[in-house]
Amino acid sequence: YVANGQTEPPTIPIFELYKNKPFPVGEIQEYTQDFNRSRITNEEKMFLDGKIGDTGFYETVREASEVHRQVRSYAQSFIKPGIKLIDMCEKLEEKNRELVQERGLERGIGFPTGCSINEVAAHYTPNCGDNTVLQQGDVCKVDFGTQIDGRIIDCAFTVAFDHKYDNLLKAVQEATDAGIRNAGVDVRLCDVGAAVEEVMESYEVELDGVTYPVKCIRNLNGHSIGQYQIHAGQSVPIVDNGDQTKMLEDQMYAIETFGSTGRGHVYEEGECSHYMKNFDAPRVPLKLKSAKNLLAHVNKTFGTLAFCRRWLERDDGGSFTVNSLQGKQERYITGLKNLCDAGIVNAYPPLVDSPGAYTAQYEHTILLRPTCKEVVSKGTDY
Numbered sequence: 001y002v003a004n005g006q007t008e009p010p011t012i013p014i015f016e017l018y019k020n021k022p023f024p025v026g027e028i029q030e031y032t033q034d035f036n037r038s039r040i041t042n043e044e045k046m047f048l049d050g051k052i053g054d055t056g057f058y059e060t061v062r063e064a065s066e067v068h069r070q071v072r073s074y075a076q077s078f079i080k081p082g083i084k085l086i087d088m089c090e091k092l093e094e095k096n097r098e099l100v101q102e103r104g105l106e107r108g109i110g111f112p113t114g115c116s117i118n119e120v121a122a123h124y125t126p127n128c129g130d131n132t133v134l135q136q137g138d139v140c141k142v143d144f145g146t147q148i149d150g151r152i153i154d155c156a157f158t159v160a161f162d163h164k165y166d167n168l169l170k171a172v173q174e175a176t177d178a179g180i181r182n183a184g185v186d187v188r189l190c191d192v193g194a195a196v197e198e199v200m201e202s203y204e205v206e207l208d209g210v211t212y213p214v215k216c217i218r219n220l221n222g223h224s225i226g227q228y229q230i231h232a233g234q235s236v237p238i239v240d241n242g243d244q245t246k247m248l249e250d251q252m253y254a255i256e257t258f259g260s261t262g263r264g265h266v267y268e269e270g271e272c273s274h275y276m277k278n279f280d281a282p283r284v285p286l287k288l289k290s291a292k293n294l295l296a297h298v299n300k301t302f303g304t305l306a307f308c309r310r311w312l313e314r315d316d317g318g319s320f321t322v323n324s325l326q327g328k329q330e331r332y333i334t335g336l337k338n339l340c341d342a343g344i345v346n347a348y349p350p351l352v353d354s355p356g357a358y359t360a361q362y363e364h365t366i367l368l369r370p371t372c373k374e375v376v377s378k379g380t381d382y
């Protein structure tokens, strides 16, 4: 059937769906603290906002957000115990490509589909050959991105099938919402962290007879987002870390919080799947032919967007070897290590709390517009 023009499951690209209509506006929040913003009049704020609007920036971000909402709604219908994580990611990514009407670097997937499980908090997506299956008792963080013109929507939610985790998920959803409410132009980053921490640590969760306080994972944070740059330099803490840096007007932010029943601290651990070119990569001469070929492929296919090993094996993958006798996997592993050692590509290994811990995440992308705060990725689900 068709609901407001879209099929079920969704198959019509969002651009087509809104052919001559404006894309849906995100959730609008007024700024609470009006620090030195009173230095500019409302007329000036509206003028600035209108100028940005005229560039098409808001329409671009709102289109990508609607793609994200429809992709995650479809994903929520098939993310069930027994599904192979690799199939889950590929099905979600295929729909993401379809609804954004993928076109090279102009529009497509923003970064790898994270599906980190239990004590793994972030940056896990299966590499080829990983046959991990989602289980009934798992807590899975689904974190994926959609980008148009390099404007990346970074938005994530947690899936758990056992209601024993309800309080953990509620703590994190409320903490992320508190972070979003406290964000604003000229707001100090540490004050956002403090607001998150206060909400998160007001929750506890009872699992199998043991009661755990929900802890913020203090070394994970949200971040500013730039064009084709998922992390644009500012980190938004989820605890009060004393960072007096102020949030910026006209800046996009990912506000994400993580709750844990474990240490509340993650380490980089396990096989890496997530990689991304250093935004300010040095131009160094490469000796290895496979590295040279791989870098050419990365520049063409991903640019400065994050990618994962699985995507290097997609049939549009270039030829990274001198001899094609090597299997697909070996073809790029050596080259990839060479690019990382040369400081051209950074590796982002899984971020893991203590064994037996359960971690949850919620994340939205927000715009600090001159006139208001817009939670562009807000949906009816979260």
Ligand SMILES: O=S(=O)(c1cccs1)N(Cc1ccc(F)cc1)Cc1ncn[nH]1
Pocket: 111, 112, 114, 122, 123, 143, 154, 221, 222, 223, 230, 231, 234, 235, 236, 254, 256, 274, 275, 276, 306, 307, 348
């Ligand atoms: O942890 S981050 O590296 C970070 C750096 C400084 C502050 S937050 N990171 C950005 C990123 C890095 C590599 C990726 F492949 C994808 C994303 C946050 C994030 N991961 C998923 N969603 N949001």
Ligand SMILES: [Mn+2]
Pocket: 143, 144, 154, 155, 156, 254, 256, 363
């Ligand atoms: Mn994310």
Ligand SMILES: [Mn+2]
Pocket: 154, 222, 223, 254, 256, 363
């Ligand atoms: Mn993020």
